[in-house]
Amino acid sequence: MRPFDDPHAPRAIMVLPWGKPPLSLNVRKHHHAHATDVRAVRGLTALNAQQGGLHMMGWERYGRLSVRLHYLPRDKRRRDTDNLVATLKAVCDGLVDAGLAPDDTPAYMSKPEPIIHPAVKGLAPLMWLELATVPPGNYQLAGGLNSEPNSA
Secondary structure (H helix, E strand, O other), X not given: OOHHHOOOOOOEEEEEOOOOOOOOOOOOOOHHHHHHHHHHHHXXXXXXXXXXXXXHOOHHHHOEEEEEEEEEOOOOOOOOHHHHHHHHHHHHHHHHXXXXXXXXXXXXXXXXXXXXXXXXXXXXXXXXXXXXXXXXXXXXXXXXXXXXXXXO
């Protein structure tokens, strides 16, 4: 059995403390203010991951860590998933700080496109991470390209 097919491979849902993305590619701030916000997101993510025991689940034994950001907005306005990337980047750095992966490069972490769920009347806005493992190496890139170097 391959490690990533193992039903005991770690999987987790980590609820984030924000009802809307704390960082966006569309917000223009002074670089010091932006750095303060990134530090806060990164630090809170690391703290929540450690307090939840996620750093002790042995992710590295099963391949690369896959981190997918989910967002349930408060209303039905149109939103662009690209704007969630700023938050995803800081969150992934926080997971590295917590010890879930040695780095957030593709060799250790996969970051699929975030998902924006349709708003549901009566539900509070919510953000969460879906954490799982993916096979190491030999993963498909966009356009069907393979990540393995040519053996010729």
